Each structure stands twice: as structure tokens, then as C-alpha cells.
Amino acid sequence: MGPVRVRNYIQQPRSVFKYALDSELITASIRFGPGFERPSKKAIRLDRAKKGPQMFEAAEIRALVNATTVQGKSGPKTVRAGTALRAMILLGVNCGFGNADCGTLPHSALDLEGGWVNYHRPKTGITRRCPLWPETVGALQTALAERPEPSDPADAHLVFTTRLGGSWHKDTSDTPISNETRKLLSALGIKGSRNFYALRHTFETIGGEAKDQVAVDHFMGRARRRGRCVPRAHQ
The missing domain is CATH 1.10.443.10 (Intergrase catalytic core)
Incomplete structure (x- = not known):
């Protein structure tokens, strides 16, 4: 997976648990740990640069x-x-x-x-x-x-x-x-x-x-x- 897809997969469960906390379905926020961090903007930019131009001539x-x-x-x-x-x-x-x-x-x-x-x-x-x-x-x-x-x-x-x-x-x-x-x-x-x-x-x-x-x-x-x-x- 590229960093954009990884970011999306990580963000989806984060959003579910945030909704659960905001809706008082759970009593405390979830600790995801350091291994569940979203890719940085720099990593995404470097990946896009590696792929080259995303347009047609x-x-x-x-x-x-x-x-x-x-x-x-x-x-x-x-x-x-x-x-x-x-x-x-x-x-x-x-x-x-x-x-x-x-x-x-x-x-x-x-x-x-x-x-x-x-x-x-x-x-x-x-x-x-x-x-x-x-x-x-x-x-x-x-x-x-x-x-x-x-x-x-x-x-x-x-x-x-x-x-x-x-x-x-x-x-x-x-x-x-x-x-x-x-x-x-x-x-x-x-x-x-x-x-x-x-x-x-x-x-x-x-x-x-x-x-x-x-x-x-x-x-x-x-x-x-x-x-x-x-x-x-x-x-």
C-alpha cells in the first residue's frame, strides 16, 4: 500500500472511536500506540514525486x-x-x-x-x-x-x-x-x-x-x- 491508502485505513477506525467517544458510547479515548500513526505529509509528497506526473500528454x-x-x-x-x-x-x-x-x-x-x-x-x-x-x-x-x-x-x-x-x-x-x-x-x-x-x-x-x-x-x-x-x- 502507498502512504495515502495507509493513512485512510488508519483514519477510518480512529474516526469510529472518536464518534463513539463523542456519542458517550465509550467512557475513555482509545490509546492507539506509536505504531498506529498516520504517514506524514512529507512521506505522502515523496511518494507522489516518486510516481511522477499524474497527467496525460x-x-x-x-x-x-x-x-x-x-x-x-x-x-x-x-x-x-x-x-x-x-x-x-x-x-x-x-x-x-x-x-x-x-x-x-x-x-x-x-x-x-x-x-x-x-x-x-x-x-x-x-x-x-x-x-x-x-x-x-x-x-x-x-x-x-x-x-x-x-x-x-x-x-x-x-x-x-x-x-x-x-x-x-x-x-x-x-x-x-x-x-x-x-x-x-x-x-x-x-x-x-x-x-x-x-x-x-x-x-x-x-x-x-x-x-x-x-x-x-x-x-x-x-x-x-x-x-x-x-x-x-x-x-
């Missing part, structure tokens, strides 16, 4: 979006993303959408005729409205036309369903979106520890060069106070 994104010919073991082969994944990749670089954003996106959030998506960020509940590129609109129209019928009626409102009609979203890091993106990156020979969420980092990095951080924060669904973005640690 323009040529890599074009390879993800467009059908690309690569050299396979038995000769050249064409690699392309499925229609749903291609639309989600475009939402990632167009609007800074992450896994949960795409996996839970409802039909009601789309205005394809006007070229907009209006969907709060599931993590924060903050409203955001993002203009869609023509390429993104086209990809979404294709994905909707080829969308498998949901196997669960509760998923009928979702824009994207998997090949078997399931939801693309799970409350874990190992989601169908992550798995399919990993397969696509491997088939294209794109190396590194990046995955689907790196598209959101790409949007943030390139969008920041436009010198309109207010717009970037709005599209990414980040809270702002007194004209400034709330640091990630507090979101």
Missing part, C-alpha cells in the same frame, strides 16, 4: 480517444476505446470529471442540444455547469444510442451502463472505469501509474494555464470561500 489523450494502430505480437492491430469509455474520457478532459462523476451521471444532467452538462460533484455536492466540446457531444450521443439496457431498474437513469447492463460506479478504487482504462492504457503501451482519474489532473493542470482559476474550480466542483478555492485537504 496531448498525444496520449488522442491515442485514448481515437482508434490507434499499434504493433502487436502478430503484427499491427487497431486499438480503440469502447463507445462508453470514449465518452467518459472526453468528459474527463473536457470537464474534469472523475470516475464517480461519469459512473453516476444521470440523463437529466445532459443538454446535448445546447452542449452543456449540469451535474453536481458527487463527492462535495457542489453544483457545476460545463460547456461540452462538439467531440464530447458526439461521443455522448453515440454512447447513448449503443447503451445496453440496465440489468437493474434502479440504474435506468444512468447515462452509462456496462456491456452487461450494470453500473460503472462502485464505492471502491477498483471500479469498472478504472479496469477498462487500465486495459486500454496497456493495449496502447502507455506506461506509468496513471489511470482514469489522471484525466481530471490533466484538466486541472492545463486549465490552470488559462489564468481563470475561478472557472477551473467551478468546472471541477470545488468549494470557494472569499474568492479563493478551499484547499483539497478541507474538501
